[in-house]
Amino acid sequence: xxxxxxxxxxxxxxxxxxxxxxxxxxxxxxxxxxxxxxxxxxxxxxxxxxxxxxxxxxxxxxxxxxxxxxxxxxxxxxxxxxxxxxxxxxxxxxxxxxxxxxxxxxxxxxxxxxxxxxxxxxxxxxxxxxxxxxxxxxxxxxxxxxxxxxxxxxxxxxxxxxxxxxxxxxxxxxxxxxxxxxxxxxxxxxxxxxxxxxxxxxxxxxxxxxxxxxxxxxxxxxxxxxxxxxxxxxxxxxxxxxxxxxxxxxxxxxxxxxxxxxxxxxxxxxxxxxxxxxxxxxxxxxxxxxxxxxxxxxxxxxxxxxxxxxxxxxxxxxxxxxxxxxxxxxxxxxxxxxxxxxxxxxxxxxxxxxxxxxxxxxxxxxxxxxxxxxxxxxxxxxxxxxxxxxxxxxxxxxxxxxxxxxxxxxxxxxxxxxxxxxxxxxxxxxxxxxxxxxxxxxxxxxxxxxxxxxxxxxxxx
Amino acid sequence: xxxxxxxxxxxxxxxxxxxxxxxxxxxxxxxxxxxxxxxxxxxxxxxxxxxxxxxxxxxxxxxxxxxxxxxxxxxxxxxxxxxxxxxxxxxxxxxxxxxxxxxxxxxxxxxxxxxxxxxxxxxxxxxxxxxxxxxxxxxxxxxxxxxxxxxxxxxxxxxxxxxxxxxxxxxxxxxxxxxxxxxxxxxxxxxxxxxxxxxxxxxxxxxxxxxxxxxxxxxxxxxxxxxxxxxxxxxxxxxxxxxxxxxxxxxxxxxxxxxxxxxxxxxxxxxxxxxxxxxxxxxxxxxxxxxxxxxxxxxxxxxxxxxxxxxxxxxxxxxxxxxxxxxxxxxxxxxxxxxxxxxxxxxxxxxxxxxxxxxxxxxxxxxxxxxxxxxxxxxxxxxxxxxxxxxxxxxxxxxxxxxxxxxxxxxxxxxxxxxxxxxxxxxxxxxxxxxxxxxxxxxxxxxxxxxxxxxxxxxxx
Numbered sequence: 001x002x003x004x005x006x007x008x009x010x011x012x013x014x015x016x017x018x019x020x021x022x023x024x025x026x027x028x029x030x031x032x033x034x035x036x037x038x039x040x041x042x043x044x045x046x047x048x049x050x051x052x053x054x055x056x057x058x059x060x061x062x063x064x065x066x067x068x069x070x071x072x073x074x075x076x077x078x079x080x081x082x083x084x085x086x087x088x089x090x091x092x093x094x095x096x097x098x099x100x101x102x103x104x105x106x107x108x109x110x111x112x113x114x115x116x117x118x119x120x121x122x123x124x125x126x127x128x129x130x131x132x133x134x135x136x137x138x139x140x141x142x143x144x145x146x147x148x149x150x151x152x153x154x155x156x157x158x159x160x161x162x163x164x165x166x167x168x169x170x171x172x173x174x175x176x177x178x179x180x181x182x183x184x185x186x187x188x189x190x191x192x193x194x195x196x197x198x199x200x201x202x203x204x205x206x207x208x209x210x211x212x213x214x215x216x217x218x219x220x221x222x223x224x225x226x227x228x229x230x231x232x233x234x235x236x237x238x239x240x241x242x243x244x245x246x247x248x249x250x251x252x253x254x255x256x257x258x259x260x261x262x263x264x265x266x267x268x269x270x271x272x273x274x275x276x277x278x279x280x281x282x283x284x285x286x287x288x289x290x291x292x293x294x295x296x297x298x299x300x301x302x303x304x305x306x307x308x309x310x311x312x313x314x315x316x317x318x319x320x321x322x323x324x325x326x327x328x329x330x331x332x333x334x335x336x337x338x339x340x341x342x343x344x345x346x347x348x349x350x351x352x353x354x355x356x357x358x359x360x361x362x363x364x365x366x367x368x369x370x371x372x373x374x375x376x377x378x379x380x381x382x383x384x385x386x387x388x389x390x391x392x393x394x395x396x397x398x399x400x401x402x403x404x405x406x407x408x409x410x411x412x413x414x415x416x417x418x419x420x421x422x423x424x425x426x427x428x429x430x431x432x433x434x435x436x437x438x439x440x441x442x443x444x445x446x447x448x449x450x451x452x453x454x455x456x457x458x459x460x461x
Numbered sequence: 462x463x464x465x466x467x468x469x470x471x472x473x474x475x476x477x478x479x480x481x482x483x484x485x486x487x488x489x490x491x492x493x494x495x496x497x498x499x500x501x502x503x504x505x506x507x508x509x510x511x512x513x514x515x516x517x518x519x520x521x522x523x524x525x526x527x528x529x530x531x532x533x534x535x536x537x538x539x540x541x542x543x544x545x546x547x548x549x550x551x552x553x554x555x556x557x558x559x560x561x562x563x564x565x566x567x568x569x570x571x572x573x574x575x576x577x578x579x580x581x582x583x584x585x586x587x588x589x590x591x592x593x594x595x596x597x598x599x600x601x602x603x604x605x606x607x608x609x610x611x612x613x614x615x616x617x618x619x620x621x622x623x624x625x626x627x628x629x630x631x632x633x634x635x636x637x638x639x640x641x642x643x644x645x646x647x648x649x650x651x652x653x654x655x656x657x658x659x660x661x662x663x664x665x666x667x668x669x670x671x672x673x674x675x676x677x678x679x680x681x682x683x684x685x686x687x688x689x690x691x692x693x694x695x696x697x698x699x700x701x702x703x704x705x706x707x708x709x710x711x712x713x714x715x716x717x718x719x720x721x722x723x724x725x726x727x728x729x730x731x732x733x734x735x736x737x738x739x740x741x742x743x744x745x746x747x748x749x750x751x752x753x754x755x756x757x758x759x760x761x762x763x764x765x766x767x768x769x770x771x772x773x774x775x776x777x778x779x780x781x782x783x784x785x786x787x788x789x790x791x792x793x794x795x796x797x798x799x800x801x802x803x804x805x806x807x808x809x810x811x812x813x814x815x816x817x818x819x820x821x822x823x824x825x826x827x828x829x830x831x832x833x834x835x836x837x838x839x840x841x842x843x844x845x846x847x848x849x850x851x852x853x854x855x856x857x858x859x860x861x862x863x864x865x866x867x868x869x870x871x872x873x874x875x876x877x878x879x880x881x882x883x884x885x886x887x888x889x890x891x892x893x894x895x896x897x898x899x900x901x902x903x904x905x906x907x908x909x910x911x912x913x914x915x916x917x918x919x920x921x922x
Contacts, residue, residue: 031688033689161654164653170649171632171649188649189625192621192622192625192631193622193625221712226494228494228709230691230709248686248689251682251689251711251715254712254716255686258715258719258722261719261723262726262803263799263803265723265726265727266726266795266796266798266799267795267796274804274809274810275800275803284829287829288828288832290792291789291793291829291832291833294789294792295789295792296836298785298789299840301788302781302784302844305781306781306844309777313777316773316780319780319783320767320773322780322784323784323900324759324762324763326784327893327896328756331728331752331755332752334727335728335729337727338729339724339729339744342723342724343735346716346720348737348738349735349737353737360741364741364744364748367745367749368745368752371752372753375753375756375757379760383763383767439784
């Protein structure tokens with residue numbers, strides 16, 4: 001796809017130099033997302049210059065879409081005084097994210113200034129900032145349309161007309177009683193289908209799906225995706241309506257969770273920014289930690305091999321098969337682990353299913369092991385290492401996937417059972433565990449099938 | 462979260478036996494998604510019995526949400542005659558998926574029957590079935606609201622009222638000219654904000670984001686998530702409006718793509734159904750293929766080690782470090798690979814950025830390598846393997862992550878360049894490649910730093 005911002009960059013730069021008054025007309029034609037993208041491509045002075053030419057309301061919709069780094073730079077360039085009116089026009093959830101993303105002192109100064117410019121906007125930030133960023137409370141917005149119960153459909157539609165400019169979503173109308181207690185929801189579609197004189201109470205649904213403010217964002221996203229909700233209300237105690245989560249935030253959560261999953265499976269601490277927006281040293285930290293943990297845990301393979309040093313010294317050929325065997329264990333183990341971890345995340349698999357999982361994975365490990373053993377034994381025979389090796393490798397190749405599948409599937413369930421998120425890099429750990437177990441199995445099998453060969457080559461006592 | 466369907470299952474079973482006429486009242490209170498879930502839990506006779514008691518329109522909204530297996534079973538139980546009116550009431554895209562998911566002959570029979578019951582519904586299926594399932598054409602629906610240009614806002618709202626019961630989305634209105642050519646889009650919000658006498662032409666936006674029918678579903682999802690679109694029109698040649706993709710389908714695509722990514726990274730061919738809905742032998746096939754490919758490619762580690770057999774026979778201790786070294790190469794390589802693959806998927810990284818990526822990854826490999834080497838050398842010294850080993854392992858531990866990072870980052874870019882999807886299991890391949898390269902580097906470094914030790918133990922020629 002052509003990147004719009006890159007395409008218009010030269011023209012924007014030329015207008016900035018020669019005729020800034022023409023910018024407004026050009027910018028009206030372009031989606032806010034592309035304008036935000038454009039601001040990221042310009043240097044900070046140019047970007048600040050563009051924001052200055054815009055009305056606060058227009059600047060706000062672009063500002064919402066800038067990444068944290070650019071937002072911070074713009075706050076620095078334009079100053080708290082100019083940013084406060086822009087922040088006041090931003091959606092409540094985006095305004096909160098902006099203030100939370102700024103360095104502590106700057107954020108506090110901006111909030112203080114906001115209290116003077118628009119006390120209501122400041123109060124919204126204080127209400128939303130209470131919740132962690134990755135919870136329902138951190139995702140929700142307070143820019144929704146709430147109406148009392150005693151209106152007619154025509155009156156509600158009139159209310160929506162007034163609210164449409166401000167609200168983040170007008171497609172669901174929330175019916176509230178005293179203390180903002182949620183009584184029901186009506187979709188704009190329901191309202192359009194009803195007769196204008198109908199009572200709101202007859203049109204609304206009372207049986208509403210809701211979440212609490214501390215629900216994890218991944219669960220929110222899964223619920224909305226499953227039930228096809230465009231918006232989901234967040235309720236506090238006494239069914240008090242705290243805010244609404246809209247589908248656009250959920251699409252972002254799903255994209256972000258996908259990136260995090262991919263990174264975690266590869267043993268990288270999840271990064272918040274894109275590849276080129278993450279600094280060199282952040283990557284070193286995010287990658288180095290796991291790489292070091294895995295490196296140190298792999299020391300155990302050295303310890304295990306050392307334990308069999310006399311056998312290896314007697315038959316050096318045994319060591320030629322170690323990488324093949326342990327990588328097979330690692331591969332089968334991480335297959336099982338990721339199937340189960342993903343099953344847990346999507347809700348297909350529950351911890352209580354462990355017996356069913358164990359039976360399945362044991363069976364799969366056995367079948368996969370027999371397949372690999374057949375091919376493996378053939379290869380050993382072709383290498384001409386003798387019948388003792390053929391059987392050693394054959395037996396080990398049945399045992400290792402069997403172990404990989406059972407350990408790989410049970411460990412995530414066990415972690416979940418004791419309250420640890422199994423997606424947090426359990427896959428590479430499982431690989432290490434199976435590496436060590438694989439070595440132990442291999443040399444024990446070898447000591448059976450190759451007993452005479454080993455005895456022959458052992459130095460006399 | 463409590464699973465609604467499980468909670469109500471006993472009550473539904475009791476009503477089915479004792480008083481089926483009461484079922485309707487209970488079912489009205491429950492979300493279609495939970496009813497679909499419930500039907501999956503019941504046995505096929507019970508599920509068919511419930512569908513029979515419902516009006517075609519109500520049965521359709523549940524039927525849309527059943528998985529393919531249950532749909533097929535219900536078609537078998539109820540017969541083509543009873544299913545056709547239900548299918549006619551389903552959303553056009555879901556109706557198409559149903560017919561495509563059935564065994565060929567059954568699907569054709571149903572379509573034929575549909576042509577008699579509701580020729581328009583059959584024609585929609587024929588129009589949608591042309592496009593692959595994972596393309597924009599496969600995602601879109603034809604149930605949208607299209608209006609001609611010469612209406613006033615009040616007239617458009619009147620049209621929406623009539624269409625609301627049928628259309629999948631009423632929140633965007635598509636303005637079309639002759640031959641369904643797309644002229645513009647107006648959101649329902651825009652229409653509510655405008656005065657009823659305004660001309661549609663003044664309210665609509667002409668600058669509309671669109672995709673072609675063959676656009677990949679992942680690109681569609683990314684575009685909609687990026688720009689926060691609730692719906693995206695699909696245009697054919699001459700800007701002819703073919704259909705509309707709605708946000709709920711995109712949320713499903715994002716969830717599905719996440720599952721596929723996780724599975725691919727673990728070397729499992731993506732499965733379409735959940736863990737327990739995938740049969741034993743499907744898993745054996747999906748896992749076995751990759752496991753076998755990786756197993757056979759790992760034979761090269763054996764070949765590489767065999768090449769250094771005289772060195773290993775002379776100093777068996779060298780083999781103790783092989784698993785540690787190759788797992789480090791694999792880990793650093795798969796870190797880089799997944800960062801780049803994800804960057805390519807999200808659009809952060811382009812193939813043309815390869816030089817920038819190479820510089821970054823070379824730098825990171827070097828720093829990470831130096832970190833690991835420091836710890837590794839300390840461990841070797843503690844194991845008491847002597848200064849020759851300390852330097853051999855130290856140098857190898859700088860070289861291996863350097864190689865892992867550069868190969869791991871460049872290979873996905875190369876694959877993308879030649880038109881292969883790098884997400885398709887390139888990570889485990891990279892691990893195998895780096896395993897072999899790691900062995901070669903290690904023994905060559907050893908032959909330098911341990912030359913005298915090796916010479917000492919080599920058997921006389």
